[in-house]
Amino acid sequence: MPLDDLAALLRRSSLRVTQPRVAVLGAVYQHPHASTDTLIDAVRGDLPDVSHQAVYDSLATLTAAGLIRRIQPSGSVARYESRIGDNHHHLICRSCGSIADVDCAVGETPCLTAADDHGFTIDEAEVIYWGTCPACSTGSP
Amino acid sequence: MPLDDLAALLRRSSLRVTQPRVAVLGAVYQHPHASTDTLIDAVRGDLPDVSHQAVYDSLATLTAAGLIRRIQPSGSVARYESRIGDNHHHLICRSCGSIADVDCAVGETPCLTAADDHGFTIDEAEVIYWGTCPACSTGSP
DNA sequence: CCGTTTTCTTGACTCGTTCAGGAAAACGGG
DNA sequence: CCCGTTTTCCTGAACGAGTCAAGAAAACGG
Numbered sequence: 001m002p003l004d005d006l007a008a009l010l011r012r013s014s015l016r017v018t019q020p021r022v023a024v025l026g027a028v029y030q031h032p033h034a035s036t037d038t039l040i041d042a043v044r045g046d047l048p049d050v051s052h053q054a055v056y057d058s059l060a061t062l063t064a065a066g067l068i069r070r071i072q073p074s075g076s077v078a079r080y081e082s083r084i085g086d087n088h089h090h091l092i093c094r095s096c097g098s099i100a101d102v103d104c105a106v107g108e109t110p111c112l113t114a115a116d117d118h119g120f121t122i123d124e125a126e127v128i129y130w131g132t133c134p135a136c137s138t139g140s141p
Numbered sequence: 142m143p144l145d146d147l148a149a150l151l152r153r154s155s156l157r158v159t160q161p162r163v164a165v166l167g168a169v170y171q172h173p174h175a176s177t178d179t180l181i182d183a184v185r186g187d188l189p190d191v192s193h194q195a196v197y198d199s200l201a202t203l204t205a206a207g208l209i210r211r212i213q214p215s216g217s218v219a220r221y222e223s224r225i226g227d228n229h230h231h232l233i234c235r236s237c238g239s240i241a242d243v244d245c246a247v248g249e250t251p252c253l254t255a256a257d258d259h260g261f262t263i264d265e266a267e268v269i270y271w272g273t274c275p276a277c278s279t280g281s282p
Numbered sequence: 283c284c285g286t287t288t289t290c291t292t293g294a295c296t297c298g299t300t301c302a303g304g305a306a307a308a309c310g311g312g
Numbered sequence: 313c314c315c316g317t318t319t320t321c322c323t324g325a326a327c328g329a330g331t332c333a334a335g336a337a338a339a340c341g342g
Contacts, residue, residue: 016308016319036298051322056299061320074213077298091261100259118241119275120232128267134260157288157339177329192291197330202289218329283342290337299327306321312314 001029013065020050024058028068029082033090033099036078073099073128089126093133102129142170154206161191165199169209170223174231174240177219214240214269230267234274243270 006025007017015021020043027042028034034042040055059080062068066085072078073092083101091100104127147166148158156162161184168183169175175183181196200221203209207226213219214233224242232241245268 018308018320020321049322053300053323054321057320070215072215074211074219078215091259091263093261094264100261102257102259116243117270117272118232118243119278120234120241120270120272121278122232122270122272123235124271126269126271128269129258129261129263130265130267131258131261131263137260137262159289159339161290190291194292194331195290198289285342286340288337288339291335292333294332296329296331298329301326302324304322306319308319309317311316 020054021058028080032081033079091129095136098133161195162199169221173222174220232270236277239274
């Protein structure tokens, strides 16, 4: 993903194009499901002197603009991903915390229909599959 | 839920019956989806001098024993509920954070089948419906 | 009732995240 | 191309949910 494209994404969302934002957006594309800490390290590969605050701030801005998505499974720190708008879900290993993407099998926004919505206006259904990843499954012997 | 029944639940799980545990378990039954803080307050209604640590510890023990379930939606503190083993899901208001239970429409453990499991051994599918509750929907005018 | 084991109390501490104020960078108009 | 305004970034401190540790107290089995 060339830097110019990242900048264009920012502009299209009416966001100022700053070095930290471009670097953060690029890092999220390069490291799917990465934690904030990992992203800070990745960003500092390009910009050694960015503050953690700039990364936190950029992540919040990008999330608010819908360019990235924040996910935060129970017992985990915040993670970010660039796959958005395609209603996919996540498969998380209870043992090592690794995350895999899962396409939604049924249709576009299939899970958006709850049995009883209690009068709520539902706008998203988030599905998390919990289990054990292949690497952790074969760990015992 | 009489105290004796709560104690019986603990014994059935081979847990020692202590005042804090009984009080915590009772509080979770009385306050579905309550945060740890709320539960601490509730427990102190019965036992004014329990430490927060005892409550944290009891909650962890009860959760490990499967007597209660811990839920932790993104951006929220940990919450606990006593409805377990019936594969129900949650409806959460983005505005006020209130949580409602939703029965699973399709069957017993319907969502347990991901489109592609990536080799994971899946043991649970957690579904969270995000939206706006009736009270918050009618807030603007 | 006693001894062992588990649990509770007290208090300090960690870590991810947020808050605050001044300095620096980005953008639009001239 | 430069300048002023606005937004963003940096430094450094603070917050809060949750955890850790060591000794005192309570629960259970004999």
